[in-house]
Amino acid sequence: MTGARRLPGSHLALGPGAEFDRIRNIIDVLGPQAVGLGDDCGLVEQEDGFLALSTDVSVEGVHFRLDWITSEEAGWRATAAALSDLAADGADPVGVLCAVTMPRTSPESQLLEVTAGVRTAAAAVGAQVLGGDLSSGPVLSIAVTVVGHTPRPIIRSGAEAGDGLWVTGTLGDARAALHAWLTGRQPAARARRKFAHPEPRIAAGIWLARHGATAMIDLSDGLAGDARHLAAASRLAMTIDLDLVPLGRDVRDEALTLGVPEAQFAAEGGEDYELLVSLPESFAAADAFARDCGIPLTRIGEAAPGSGVEFVSAGLPIELRGFSHFG
Amino acid sequence: MTGARRLPGSHLALGPGAEFDRIRNIIDVLGPQAVGLGDDCGLVEQEDGFLALSTDVSVEGVHFRLDWITSEEAGWRATAAALSDLAADGADPVGVLCAVTMPRTSPESQLLEVTAGVRTAAAAVGAQVLGGDLSSGPVLSIAVTVVGHTPRPIIRSGAEAGDGLWVTGTLGDARAALHAWLTGRQPAARARRKFAHPEPRIAAGIWLARHGATAMIDLSDGLAGDARHLAAASRLAMTIDLDLVPLGRDVRDEALTLGVPEAQFAAEGGEDYELLVSLPESFAAADAFARDCGIPLTRIGEAAPGSGVEFVSAGLPIELRGFSHFG
Numbered sequence: 001m002t003g004a005r006r007l008p009g010s011h012l013a014l015g016p017g018a019e020f021d022r023i024r025n026i027i028d029v030l031g032p033q034a035v036g037l038g039d040d041c042g043l044v045e046q047e048d049g050f051l052a053l054s055t056d057v058s059v060e061g062v063h064f065r066l067d068w069i070t071s072e073e074a075g076w077r078a079t080a081a082a083l084s085d086l087a088a089d090g091a092d093p094v095g096v097l098c099a100v101t102m103p104r105t106s107p108e109s110q111l112l113e114v115t116a117g118v119r120t121a122a123a124a125v126g127a128q129v130l131g132g133d134l135s136s137g138p139v140l141s142i143a144v145t146v147v148g149h150t151p152r153p154i155i156r157s158g159a160e161a162g163d164g165l166w167v168t169g170t171l172g173d174a175r176a177a178l179h180a181w182l183t184g185r186q187p188a189a190r191a192r193r194k195f196a197h198p199e200p201r202i203a204a205g206i207w208l209a210r211h212g213a214t215a216m217i218d219l220s221d222g223l224a225g226d227a228r229h230l231a232a233a234s235r236l237a238m239t240i241d242l243d244l245v246p247l248g249r250d251v252r253d254e255a256l257t258l259g260v261p262e263a264q265f266a267a268e269g270g271e272d273y274e275l276l277v278s279l280p281e282s283f284a285a286a287d288a289f290a291r292d293c294g295i296p297l298t299r300i301g302e303a304a305p306g307s308g309v310e311f312v313s314a315g316l317p318i319e320l321r322g323f324s325h326f327g
Numbered sequence: 328m329t330g331a332r333r334l335p336g337s338h339l340a341l342g343p344g345a346e347f348d349r350i351r352n353i354i355d356v357l358g359p360q361a362v363g364l365g366d367d368c369g370l371v372e373q374e375d376g377f378l379a380l381s382t383d384v385s386v387e388g389v390h391f392r393l394d395w396i397t398s399e400e401a402g403w404r405a406t407a408a409a410l411s412d413l414a415a416d417g418a419d420p421v422g423v424l425c426a427v428t429m430p431r432t433s434p435e436s437q438l439l440e441v442t443a444g445v446r447t448a449a450a451a452v453g454a455q456v457l458g459g460d461l462s463s464g465p466v467l468s469i470a471v472t473v474v475g476h477t478p479r480p481i482i483r484s485g486a487e488a489g490d491g492l493w494v495t496g497t498l499g500d501a502r503a504a505l506h507a508w509l510t511g512r513q514p515a516a517r518a519r520r521k522f523a524h525p526e527p528r529i530a531a532g533i534w535l536a537r538h539g540a541t542a543m544i545d546l547s548d549g550l551a552g553d554a555r556h557l558a559a560a561s562r563l564a565m566t567i568d569l570d571l572v573p574l575g576r577d578v579r580d581e582a583l584t585l586g587v588p589e590a591q592f593a594a595e596g597g598e599d600y601e602l603l604v605s606l607p608e609s610f611a612a613a614d615a616f617a618r619d620c621g622i623p624l625t626r627i628g629e630a631a632p633g634s635g636v637e638f639v640s641a642g643l644p645i646e647l648r649g650f651s652h653f654g
Binding site: 044046051054055061098112119134135143145147 | 349350352353356358368369370371373374375378380381382383384385386388389390421422424425426427428435439442443446455456458459460461462463464465466470472474652
């Protein structure tokens with residue numbers, strides 16, 4: 001191992017917003033001690049590539065409620081959210097570590113359910129459980145750290161003017177589930193599954209890294225917020241056509257109840273854990289991607305010189321809001 | 328990198344106790360997905376040695392109170408506690424990742440103080456901050472994951488019959504501070520510092536690994552509990568002479584207020600973050616250790632065929648209790 005390495009442009013350039021002002025202030029405090037903050041993973045250079053590491057905490061009442069999903073799903077979901085950062089770097093998972101807090105009065109069966117969720121999410125991508133910690137605490141919280149390996153990390157800052165912008169899978173189902181719960185209804189089964197059991201796009205991330213991806217980010221804060229991070233990190237302007245965004249099957253009905261256009265509903269929703277990726281203009285292998293990875297890859301926009309992200313629908317600009325957790 | 332590796336005997340053998348029954352049940356659920364659980368670190372074999380990883384969560388009201396220590400000290404302490412697991416494996420730290428929850432109403436300055444504590448603890452041992460996450464949550468909690476590297480990890484199961492048992496530094500000061508606070512007094516300055524600002528014994532761990540350490544564990548659960556883990560993992564009996572245990576300067580006064588013999592007070596207290604290490608009978612370099620590492624190394628017992636740990640004082644066996652957090 002040859003030590004942690006700061007890749008050029010791999011941090012400091014975040015999109016606008018109060019949450020990201022906070023992160024900018026943290027990076028200021030950390031100074032030269034920080035490596036890769038503001039990207040999906042921290043990177044440590046090795047003989048044969050890079051270790052990629054990321055940590056992600058899921059908190060009851062903020063990221064999920066236990067009357068919505070089971071404890072096992074909470075364990076899966078927290079682990080999948082962290083693994084999604086490895087996917088965004090094109091990294092292959094090696095291991096996960098998990099620190100759990102829960103009330104002293106929680107039954108041991110609940111802890112074992114959380115553990116089972118962590119285990120199955122790790123096993124699904126070939127990662128081992130390398131460590132854990134347990135403490136009492138006022139609510140269930142699950143902090144998952146993931147470590148993976150990649151010969152060539154795909155960071156946020158590598159997009160070039162002229163690149164196309166593509167998205168994996170479909171968007172908006174996690175928000176559709178959340179919106180149903182928050183308005184006192186049960187979500188449709190598919191939307192519920194996307195929220196409770198997201199699949200980290202590990203195979204897709206590795207495929208895209210091998211097929212020329214120039215920059216990549218996972219959609220945890222929603223397309224509206226995460227596209228701004230990609231544009232800011234790459235110091236480019238990006239235009240995204242909302243009419244091209246691939247939508248989950250249950251998005252239309254939930255968007256209707258809220259009176260919001262369905263693509264806007266999807267782009268403003270978080271936690272889809274799909275990938276937003278820039279690829280050279282010449283990229284033409286979306287069909288091969290779909291065949292190899294089992295999910296669609298859809299072109300939704302392009303990068304150009306300049307700054308900021310413009311979302312358009314029917315040729316007109318649309319103002320989008322970023323996603324905040326409900327808690 | 329050649330993948331995660333289970334070292335022989337590196338898990339499953341834990342000391343007795345309800346908390347460890349829980350961990351045994353977790354390991355059962357994890358099955359073949361678990362590597363190294365029950366040891367200080369999870370290990371991943373590489374070309375030039377092993378990655379060592381560990382995660383540790385510190386929760387307000389369980390591990391610390393913010394009327395006892397500052398937010399910066401809470402950040403240092405949480406990071407030092409996780410780094411202490413690397414010390415116990417003889418590993419050299421590479422990086423730390425940190426997931427923080429705090430109430431929405433907390434001032435941003437508090438988050439920056441926590442971050443400063445994490446940064447200085449990482450910088451003190453040459454580690455970089457590789458990642459972080461932030462969420463709202465009912466209390467301040469700090470989940471720190473550490474990654475390090477070692478050519479030869481020292482695990483808990485390597486002790487041999489005839490080995491001497493040694494301890495670094497002095498014990499009992501963290502409990503002395505805790506006991507003062509819990510009984511409504513301010514702790515003495517030295518005891519307070521050991522609680523608020525523990526020094527992970529990284530240099531000591533590396534020194535001991537290079538000088539023949541056969542097994543090692545950090546004293547987070549207290550000598551009474553952690554010696555039992557070492558004995559169980561190594562499938563040996565251990566005898567520890569409490570009259571030989573090196574005591575912190577403020578232990579005597581606090582032990583007196585509780586009416587407990589001072590060595591018992593120290594051995595039943597947790598979170599000293601010193602190292603308990605087994606060394607071959609022939610080891611005679613404690614003076615060199617003290618010169619190189621700046622802290623004492625004291626022989627307190629030995630390992631023999633059999634099982635369990637016997638604590639003695641004035642030649643008589645003493646029953647000790649394990650340490651539990653106050654919250």
